[in-house]
Amino acid sequence: MGTKIIGTGSYVPKKVVSNTQLESIMDTSDEWIKTRTGITQRYISEEEDTSVLCGKAAMNALEKTGIDPKELGFIIVATMTPDYSSPSTACLVQEYIGAGSVMAFDINAACSGFVYALSVADKLLATGDFRYGLVLGGETMSKIIDWSDRSTAVLFGDGAGSILLEKSSDHAMLLQEDIHADGSRNKALTASKQTLKNPFSSNAKKVCTTDLQMEGRAIFDFALRNVSHSIKKVTEMASIDFSEVTTIICHQANVRILQGIAKKLKLPIEQFATNISQYGNTSAASIPILLNEWIEKEQLTLGSGERIILTGFGGGLTWGSLLIEL
Ligand code: ACO
Incomplete structure (x- = not known):
């Protein structure tokens, strides 16, 4: 038994913050940021916490595939910026999207989190009694950044992405x-x-x-x-x-x-x-x-x-x- 990706989704907050806007709040320049990092803008969340970004990214993938959230077998969220230590972000997503009482948990491996989560999800689906699994990576990095430290503040942005996996007898993702x-x-x-x-x-x-x-x-x-x-x-x-x-x-x-x-x-x-x-x-x-x-x-x-x-x-x-x- 293997798995296959049947849908993907993403969501970013509405507010776009350009390098030029950062110039007005810290000692930096569009030129420095672009040449040192390749970044020209980032999305910053004003109201939505990680679980909401993830919930919207989840709905994006679910709507594209026509899968009902109640059909999911599990939800895994990779994040280093959860809403809380407890409950997990995945539990909040479960409620937000209206999934059933399925297994839901977070994985924290910082920027490697999504790779860790997809690896775990593949094995869960391949061996467990589930048909669909939802894997999310979501962050509100803006809430853990020191906005007075130009060496890190210019680097990060907020957003979430999702993958919908299905168990497969003829495909090994x-x-x-x-x-x-x-x-x-x-x-x-x-x-x-x-x-x-x-x-x-x-x-x-x-x-x-x-x-x-x-x-x-x-x-x-x-x-x-x-x-x-x-x-x-x-x-x-x-x-x-x-x-x-x-x-x-x-x-x-x-x-x-x-x-x-x-x-x-x-x-x-x-x-x-x-x-x-x-x-x-x-x-x-x-x-x-x-x-x-x-x-x-x-x-x-x-x-x-x-x-x-x-x-x-x-x-x-x-x-x-x-x-x-x-
Ligand atoms: N604007 C203007 N000048 C700046 C800024 C800024 N935003 N930030 C730093 N500088 C200055 C520094 O003060 C320094 O000045 P000095 O020479 O007078 O001391 C100069 O620019 C050079 O600084 P460096 O830190 O040497 O710059 P570097 O070329 O190494 O770039 C950067 C820094 C962008 C952070 C780079 O090292 C990098 O991308 N590293 C990898 C980061 C990363 O991958 N993190 C990944 C994981 S994230 C996660 O797991 C959540």
């Missing part, structure tokens, strides 16, 4: 996977630290920052090294050549990272899909938003048998690649 974490490098990217503040703790009076903090250059170097290796590894494990891979959908963190990976793998940059210019880094949402966009633009087609690679990397540190067949 997941051909190979290579997924990792290196917890010894946990300090390279941290956010939303929850401090012990009980009356017995010596931390009680300490003020810890909860804003996102990142060693940008270290992550840049890690991404070039580990992500290139991971992309190559899934093709080697499947004994296929890169010419048999239509498109590489990499987490959208920085266009220079994509260019660096392409160079390292000696691949044309055109083989890498990109939309970072319009969205910024939406963490776990970047891969499903981009996949949905490429399908809507008919650059990729569900059911075509095309092979693509989805690759994520981020806090943890975490990284991973999935070689999948559409």
Whole structure:
């Protein structure tokens, strides 16, 4: 038993914030942001939290396929910016879309979250007693950013993307996977630290920052090294050549990272899909938003048998690649 992707969706908040608008609230420039990152604008949520962005991205995929939310077997949300620690964002999505009392849980692997979630969903569907599974990546990065820190504030955006999976007896979506974490490098990217503040703790009076903090250059170097290796590894494990891979959908963190990976793998940059210019880094949402966009633009087609690679990397540190067949 395998799985197949039968629908995709996405949703971003209405408010667009351009680099020029950021110039008016911090010491930065459109030129710096564009040349260092490739970003020209991002969507920022004024009212909608992660569960609402995910709920709307879920409905987008469900409406396209005509599947009733009550037919879903499970809901998984990849996010590092949940509405709450509890309930999970997936439980809130379940209520929002009117699914039945199906299994619903979150996965946090930062910007690799969607790759982790799709891998788990594939195995759940293939072995469990479910017909459909909904996998979401959604973030409101704007709520964990220090808006006075120009080195991180200009990078991120909000949004959500979704994939609807169906169990299949004649199609195996997941051909190979290579997924990792290196917890010894946990300090390279941290956010939303929850401090012990009980009356017995010596931390009680300490003020810890909860804003996102990142060693940008270290992550840049890690991404070039580990992500290139991971992309190559899934093709080697499947004994296929890169010419048999239509498109590489990499987490959208920085266009220079994509260019660096392409160079390292000696691949044309055109083989890498990109939309970072319009969205910024939406963490776990970047891969499903981009996949949905490429399908809507008919650059990729569900059911075509095309092979693509989805690759994520981020806090943890975490990284991973999935070689999948559409
Ligand atoms: N506007 C203007 N100047 C800036 C800005 C800004 N927004 N931000 C930093 N600068 C300045 C710095 O102060 C520094 O000035 P100095 O030379 O006088 O000290 C200069 O620009 C260069 O800064 P660097 O940090 O060296 O710039 P770099 O070229 O490395 O780009 C960046 C920084 C964009 C963060 C890059 O390192 C990067 O993209 N790293 C990867 C980030 C990433 O992938 N995160 C992924 C995971 S996200 C997740 O998991 C949630």
